[in-house]
Amino acid sequence: MSKHLVTNNPKPYMNPYIAGIGLGLVLLLSYVIMGRGLGASGAISTVVAVGVNTVAPSHASGNTFYSEYLGDGTTNPLKDWLVFEVMGVLVGGFISGMFAGRVNKSIEKGPLFSNRKRLYFAVFGGALMGFGAKLARGCTSGQALTGGSILNLGSWAFMMCVFAGAYMFAYFVRRQWL
Amino acid sequence: MMPYFKFDYFGADTGLVFAFIIGIGFGFFLERAGFGTAKKLAAQFYFKDLTVFKVMFTAIVTAMLGVYFLSVFGLMDITMVNVIDTYIVPQIVGGLLLGVGFVIGGYCPGTSVVACATGKIDGVFFIGGVFLGTFIYGEVYPLIQGFANSTPMGKVLMPTYFNIPYGILVFAVVLMALGGFAAAEWAEKKFGYKKPEVAHED
Numbered sequence: 001m002s003k004h005l006v007t008n009n010p011k012p013y014m015n016p017y018i019a020g021i022g023l024g025l026v027l028l029l030s031y032v033i034m035g036r037g038l039g040a041s042g043a044i045s046t047v048v049a050v051g052v053n054t055v056a057p058s059h060a061s062g063n064t065f066y067s068e069y070l071g072d073g074t075t076n077p078l079k080d081w082l083v084f085e086v087m088g089v090l091v092g093g094f095i096s097g098m099f100a101g102r103v104n105k106s107i108e109k110g111p112l113f114s115n116r117k118r119l120y121f122a123v124f125g126g127a128l129m130g131f132g133a134k135l136a137r138g139c140t141s142g143q144a145l146t147g148g149s150i151l152n153l154g155s156w157a158f159m160m161c162v163f164a165g166a167y168m169f170a171y172f173v174r175r176q177w178l
Numbered sequence: 179m180m181p182y183f184k185f186d187y188f189g190a191d192t193g194l195v196f197a198f199i200i201g202i203g204f205g206f207f208l209e210r211a212g213f214g215t216a217k218k219l220a221a222q223f224y225f226k227d228l229t230v231f232k233v234m235f236t237a238i239v240t241a242m243l244g245v246y247f248l249s250v251f252g253l254m255d256i257t258m259v260n261v262i263d264t265y266i267v268p269q270i271v272g273g274l275l276l277g278v279g280f281v282i283g284g285y286c287p288g289t290s291v292v293a294c295a296t297g298k299i300d301g302v303f304f305i306g307g308v309f310l311g312t313f314i315y316g317e318v319y320p321l322i323q324g325f326a327n328s329t330p331m332g333k334v335l336m337p338t339y340f341n342i343p344y345g346i347l348v349f350a351v352v353l354m355a356l357g358g359f360a361a362a363e364w365a366e367k368k369f370g371y372k373k374p375e376v377a378h379e380d
Binding site: 019048049091118125132139 | 199202206217224234241260261266268276278283291295297298305316334
């Protein structure tokens with residue numbers, strides 16, 4: 001079911017510790033150059049706020065959550081650091097996948113789970129994450145990785161809860177993966 | 179003096195160019211680690227494959243040591259680094275929701291971008307879900323903003339909060355990570371796939 005665009009022999013993944021050092025150096029570079037860490041969910045929030053503002057401007061400006069992402073109107077809200085960074089993530093992920101022969105059209109799941117159910121689960125899990133990341137003021141990138149490395153108290157509490165939540169719930173969705 | 183942007187070495191527009199370049203590096207290493215596929219990410223939560231833990235903590239330790247030594251040697255002003263405010267209870271609830279969403283959805287927001295980039299249909303649907311969840315949050319925000327902004331603690335780093343010297347805590351996190359890696363290797367041998375699906379290159 002997976003259709004490879006590049007090669008039929010995907011290369012093995014990088015040693016996790018080497019990949020971790022690479023990721024850590026990218027994060028460090030971000031601190032050194034910008035004084036800020038990485039992120040992902042923030043870019044999606046900006047796009048959502050812009051979308052709502054396009055469809056219903058008065059509704060968006062009356063809501064403090066959206067208006068925070070829209071700014072004061074002097075600059076385009078999409079000219080945002082995280083939006084540009086996430087566009088880079090898209091390109092970087094594609095470059096790496098391309099060179100490793102891992103760009104292919106597929107649905108990732110365990111063998112006993114139907115495609116349709118997997119896609120429902122993906123949307124539902126994504127929605128929980130989108131909602132949770134707003135409450136937590138960041139996701140695995142912005143909180144766990146970025147805040148974790150500067151020993152931010154809230155980030156460490158958050159990170160432990162992410163692992164706790166996932167391990168506690170894993171049993172109930174095991175058929176999706178195993 | 180680092181961070182360069184905070185000391186006006188360049189403007190915000192140049193910062194966007196750096197954002198794109200840094201993003202490329204971020205996406206590259208996420209994909210290299212195998213984080214473009216939900217199966218590998220979710221395996222973490224069944225003790226089959228602890229790559230998520232290993233990569234995350236190696237990255238945290240690497241960046242933590244870098245920031246620590248740059249500030250000790252006086253090359254970086256750590257007080258200029260952005261710190262997200264702590265709202266402890268909403269962050270605990272948000273973290274739990276994220277964890278449950280992770281094992282149901284198979285990705286987190288960052289890794290789902292990489293999954294999309296490498297053609298994973300479930301990654302595309304997951305991102306759609308993140309947009310939906312963010313939109314729902316935005317719509318109900320007026321109702322929940324009291325809770326969302328409860329227990330504010332401001333910008334609080336653990337050395338200050340626990341009154342432990344920065345260097346000692348950095349050292350403790352390194353030891354904890356090393357212990358965690360040893361435990362992860364042991365757990366993979368005990369609970370992991372008998373024959374690794376994909377061998378690692380060393």
